[in-house]
Amino acid sequence: xxxxxxxxxxxxxxxxxxxxxxxxxxxxxxxxxxxxxxxxxxxxxxxxxxxxxxxxxxxxxxxxxxxxxxxxxxxxxxxxxxxxxxxxxxxxxxxxxxxxxxxxxxxxxxxxxxxxxxxxxxxxxxxxxxxxxxxxxxxxxxxxxxxxxxxxxxxxxxxxxxxxxxxxxxxxxxxxxxxxxxxxxxxxxxxx
Amino acid sequence: xxxxxxxxxxxxxxxxxxxxxxxxxxxxxxxxxxxxxxxxxxxxxxxxxxxxxxxxxxxxxxxxxxxxxxxxxxxxxxxxxxxxxxxxxxxxxxxxxxxxxxxxxxxxxxxxxxxxxxxxxxxxxxxxxxxxxxxxxxxxxxxxxxxxxxxxxxxxxxxxxxxxxxxxxxxxxxxxxx
Numbered sequence: 338x339x340x341x342x343x344x345x346x347x348x349x350x351x352x353x354x355x356x357x358x359x360x361x362x363x364x365x366x367x368x369x370x371x372x373x374x375x376x377x378x379x380x381x382x383x384x385x386x387x388x389x390x391x392x393x394x395x396x397x398x399x400x401x402x403x404x405x406x407x408x409x410x411x412x413x414x415x416x417x418x419x420x421x422x423x424x425x426x427x428x429x430x431x432x433x434x435x436x437x438x439x440x441x442x443x444x445x446x447x448x449x450x451x452x453x454x455x456x457x458x459x460x461x462x463x464x465x466x467x468x469x470x471x472x473x474x475x476x477x478x479x480x481x482x483x484x485x486x487x488x489x490x491x492x493x494x495x496x497x498x499x500x501x502x503x504x505x506x507x508x509x510x511x512x513x514x515x516x517x518x519x520x521x522x523x524x525x526x527x528x529x
Numbered sequence: 530x531x532x533x534x535x536x537x538x539x540x541x542x543x544x545x546x547x548x549x550x551x552x553x554x555x556x557x558x559x560x561x562x563x564x565x566x567x568x569x570x571x572x573x574x575x576x577x578x579x580x581x582x583x584x585x586x587x588x589x590x591x592x593x594x595x596x597x598x599x600x601x602x603x604x605x606x607x608x609x610x611x612x613x614x615x616x617x618x619x620x621x622x623x624x625x626x627x628x629x630x631x632x633x634x635x636x637x638x639x640x641x642x643x644x645x646x647x648x649x650x651x652x653x654x655x656x657x658x659x660x661x662x663x664x665x666x667x668x669x670x671x672x673x674x675x676x677x678x679x680x681x682x683x684x685x686x687x688x689x690x691x692x693x694x695x696x697x698x699x700x701x702x703x704x705x706x707x
Contacts, residue, residue: 362645383610383645386585414584415560441582445566447559449582512645 339474340500341436342368347474348407348434349373351481355526357399357519359392361385361408363443364501365436369407370508376522380508380515386415389423389433396428402526403430403485410437410451417459423490424464431490433460438497446499457494468492541699542567544674545632546575549604552681554630555579556596556603558589564634564700565606586611590618594627602628602685609635609694610646612653616660622690623661630684631662631692632677638697654694662690670699 339347341364349372352358359379360366366380381388392406413420413435423431439452457468466489469480480493510518545568549557557572558581559565572578583589589605596603607615612633622629636643637650654664665680667673673695680691 382643385610417584441561444561444563447561447566447569447582450584507642 338472338496338498339477341365341438341442341497342372342500342502343474344436344477344495344497345369345372345407347477348405348481351478351485352377352405353403353485355401356403356405357392357395357523358405358407359388359395361388361412363409363412364505365407365409366508367505368502371502371505376518378515379519380510382508382512382515386412388412389416389419392433393419393423393426393428393431396431397426399523400428400430401528402523403432404428405432405434407434407436409442410435410439410449410456411441413437413456414449414451414454417456420456420460420465421463424460427464428490429488432484433465433490433492435492435494436497437494438499440499442499442501455494457492460492460494465490465492468494470494470496472496539567539670539701541670541673541695542571545677546571548674548678548681550575550577552602552678552685554602554604554681556581556592556601557606558583558592558603559606560586560589560608560611562606562608562634562636564608564695565632568606568632586614587618589631590615590622590629593629594621594625597627602630602681604630604632604681606632607634609633609637609653610649612656613649616656619660619662619690626688627690628684628688629662629690630681631657631690633692633694634700635694635697640697650697657692657694662692664692664694666694666696667699668696673699 345368357377360369388408389406396404441447457470460468471477484491556579586607593603637646665676676693684691
């Protein structure tokens with residue numbers, strides 16, 4: 338099993354310029370921020386559970402951009418109904434990555450229920466085109482490549498270990514600056 | 530949900546746990562918060578308490594009502610942000626007069642480092658109030674268990690909806706791993 342920060346590094350390396358990433362509150366946004374602070378990243382620093390529907394809204398109206406929703410098992414559980422919504426809206430450019438450490442690591446590591454619940458199977462049942470459950474870095478790289486070459490919505494459920502990054506900084510951008518920087522990045526990607 | 534890695538052991542969770550057990554609370558549901566870690570751990574370790582990690586705070590409102598119908602007293606634990614998730618579901622408790630005891634750890638108060646926590650930090654007390662939940666605020670550590678005892682007793686014996694809000698100053702900014 339890989340650490341979450343390792344998984345985020347692999348994901349960040351796979352990103353292309355026009356990919357848009359929306360990341361959930363807590364450590365995932367902080368780890369993405371220290372790994373690759375791109376203008377096409379939207380760090381949702383609160384509103385737990387809303388990343389997937391936020392990314393869905395973005396994906397449906399920006400079909401030329403790939404949209405990556407990056408969240409944890411706790412936030413995915415909080416809005417499991419959105420899995421059905423994503424599947425029914427079926428944006429081809431939607432990649433849903435869940436970094437599943439089976440815990441609320443950001444608040445002290447209390448267990449979630451994903452040691453018993455397979456979110457990838459749920460996504461498949463809802464109608465995601467593909468939902469890969471991956472256990473190591475090589476599988477993650479392959480799944481990321483496949484997700485780029487095939488239509489979505491797709492899910493990558495990456496089982497990751499609990500390995501807090503010591504002294505990890507907070508996202509230093511103000512939410513309004515995150516919004517404007519992201520919005521400008523999207524505008525600049527539009528066909529002229 | 531708060532962003533923390535470090536936890537300093539404090540006394541109020543033990544006193545709150547003792548209040549809850551003395552009132553025979555046997556179901557505790559929660560979306561965790563760093564400030565609730567110690568209390569959750571105490572409840573998890575007690576075989577007489579059924580703990581439930583919620584997928585969303587709103588489930589806790591209904592779990593509590595269902596448990597009461599089955600003769601069981603419960604407590605629902607959440608961070609102030611979670612108060613926003615329960616608003617509509619409080620209609621269940623209010624309309625059917627189900628007893629409800631909620632313990633809320635506050636974010637978005639003085640010392641907050643994440644502005645995203647501020648709206649619910651400001652809004653939680655008012656939102657609970659207008660939703661028919663009586664609010665008691667613990668601003669100092671030695672108030673917490675006493676207020677929990679009062680609020681939970683009122684909830685269970687008078688069939689009321691009661692919340693105790695534990696101020697961020699009690700939980701400590703230290704535990705927020707800035």
